[in-house]
Amino acid sequence: MRNTVRTLIFAAVVACVLWLPERTEAQQAAAIAIAHAKIVTLAGAPIEDGTLVIKDGKIAAVGASVEVPAGAQVIDGRGLQVSPGLFDAVTQMGLSEIGAVSSTVDSSETGPYNPDVVAATAVFPSSEHIPVTRAAGITEVLAVPGSGGFDFSGSRGVIAGQASAFSLAGWTMEDMQIKRSVAMVLNWPEIQTRTFDLATFSRKEKPYADAKQEYDKQVSELTDWIDRARHYAQAIGHGGPSDFERDVKLEALAPVVRGQLPLLVFADRARDIRNAVEFCDKQKLKMILAGGGEAYQVKDLLRSKNIPVILRPVLSLPREEDEPYDRLLTQPAELSQSGVKFAIGSFDNSFARRLGQNAANAVAYGLSNDEGLKAVTLYPAQIFGLADQVGTLEAGKIANVIVTNGDPLELTTEVRYLFIKGQLTSTDNRHKRLYEKYLNRPKP
């Protein structure tokens, strides 16, 4: 009987928590402790029976013998696992609502060179994608201009703008933002002999010589932009404002040429990756590779130059007909063995919630469990220079924490508690609401 009552009380508490409104700052106790849970800190071995304390939006303490502060709200973590929330390293979160409706899409600017545009400017905090995505245990993302598929003009720009990192809850971007400018996006020009014409929905062939000429032109334009940015940066450094004419685009590139802001370079083919690495090397720019479909072909180069990679979803077909069917599934394990640092991103918006699934599939094809989880938590944080704020469960970091009933990468695992910036955040979302509405539809 006593057990039944306890179960009922527990169930009621859980129900209340799950039915909390999306933002609950007002009701929350000063400190929250998750006690007797398995804690996967990613900063050391997992703690089988540990306690994690959250206070003032930060992780206050974590360990096997941590004391629960007086007055703290205690969550019974028995049978549950606590992990860092997942970090989706490439998304169009908040920049794109409905892919086919251009008026809801702000993920790409027109024209090839827009270093001054910043994703954070256009992230829509009320996007339905945000609650849907965080319900999958993803607590922070990088919104990347120029990364989203192809628009109807077929262009994503060359320098597409600055990517922004933010947590997936908050009233305004100011609430949500982790870092406004994390990387400068460069869509590396490809030698494209085959293109896809959206107007006629058909493939178009182009002679190689023409494609190569176009490519050379694009690279020389890019080189010119970097050269001008370098001169501009020197001018800012040496002279007063009167010595130079202000240029917002070159100004935006100044931190890039100074090596303060990395370039997030999108390239998939080995040849393109090699060309991009050579370019960045010559120009002394800090490079992060994104895409990396054929990164395995240039793994030694990537390791020797210390270039990290954000990989596309592994649940994709190989580029070439004659590649092994599991080419992209085994690539993370291969890169890991070669010592190439990588993260996995969704490169999407509505498929962002498949992030954990993709990491798990990389594990199924040879990556270790630990590396699989790190590829969607710690490694993106490290690659983007945000590991002092997110990526592990360590005191002082932002409390972006998930409490699950099992392996957070597994398909059937449920997020029981979601903390974003220390706030217990509801997993309610558009999909759940529609489900409940129609679940309760009376029989006609």
Place this chain on the structure above:
Amino acid sequence: MSLRTAVILLAAFALASTAAAAPPPDANPVLLIQNATILTVSHGTIERGSILIKDGKIAEVGPSIKVPKDAKVINAAGQFVMPGIIDCHSHIAIEGGVNEGSVSVSSIANIAEVLDSDDVNIYRDLAGGVTTANVLHGSANSIGGQTIVIKLRWGQPAWKLPFAGALPGIKFALGENPKRSNFSIPGQPKRYPASRMGVEETIRGAFTEARDYKNSWEAYNKRVAAGEKNLIPPRRDLRLEPLVEVLEGKRYVHSHCYREDEILMLLRVAKEFGFKVRTFQHVLEGYKVADELAAAGVGASTFSDWWAYKVEAYDAIPYNAALMTKRGVVVSINSDDAAEATHLNQEAAKSMKFGGLTHEEALKLVTLNPAMQLGIDKRVGSIDVGKDADLVIYNHDPLSAYAVAQKTIVDGQILFDRDRDIAGRGALEKEKKALLEKEKAAEKKPEEKKKEEKKPDVTKKPDAENKPDDKNKPPSAAVTRDSGEEMISRRNGGAL
């Protein structure tokens, strides 16, 4: 086509066709799978059980089976066997013949005529556990082309792919795609229909014609039967014949749709003309009209968790499959895409999380349920004695993201074997290199001939510039796929 392109294409075909090195088709081995966790789908799970396969059929299923002599034994200890996955909506193996976009009623087009048994996606999907696929046209037309069910008999010629005895189908499409909301060719007028109202009228118009056509043939046949002589038969209409088959119940209607209103619209039209809709495909708002679907006895074949790529997918929810199942609809989860088909087991698993289906109900979404929807459930879809030996062996519970298919068996033949695939990669790599060398040599020859003609000048050293410079050549451009195509169509309204 340049020689280089030809050689590369040949190499690609050679590699693609040897990738699976299928056993000769007429060899019918006796196979015994032992010690496996058998997910029968129809009658529960057998722990450490055996399956005996003879003549391409399941001969015995049980806790232990005596090893027949000459049987090839597969020890599946610690592994899971499930029925081969059935993909109720696929666009593989059709040579890119996805859409006949020129007209709104394209029932004259037949997918069977473009079957391509060399499509490497057949093998890739086999490696993901798929054994049967419903191959359809795209969704550009209110009434699209004729469809066909195939088995993924990799290594066999195209004419051996069709699933004998499976009723053919026809693709219908409702909503944004047939009204071409997200596609337009600049400078060209809009094609009728351009609204959901027009989509209904296009279908009603076509069936009105088909009904008249059917009547005229029936009247003619009646008069012939009565002994009348010298009658002129009605003129044959290849466009209307498939629709007459629909009216006669000899051809299934598989209708692409998204929104609740268009689903009910087609049910009304079907009622008016006296035909049945066999399945609604995608049917992302099916959960809103689940009772109506159940009452009409229509199957629903949907996606696991796709949403928001267009307006009619904005109310899509991952609970769709579970909610419809709970209201009595026979539901399957399909791929629509060669890559998605490689992990349909995982997509089915999501319905346990979203809507609380049981393990068996989730498995049915990609096995027995699509078999029922395609009218082939007496042959495939579960592990039962007498059914086709179409099976997949996984190293884990297949409803997990950690499960990797180890072997896929079609008609008792092991057509995919992960170990065999991995072991064969070295030889393939070697073969590819040899072919590329050969191609290089073929390109060098004209140069060498020229040099030979100039032979007198012996003082001149071989010119480095005469060597083919790989840097300036497109590397295997001929075998490059436009890998973005599927995603383009997915984003721009799922034309597929």
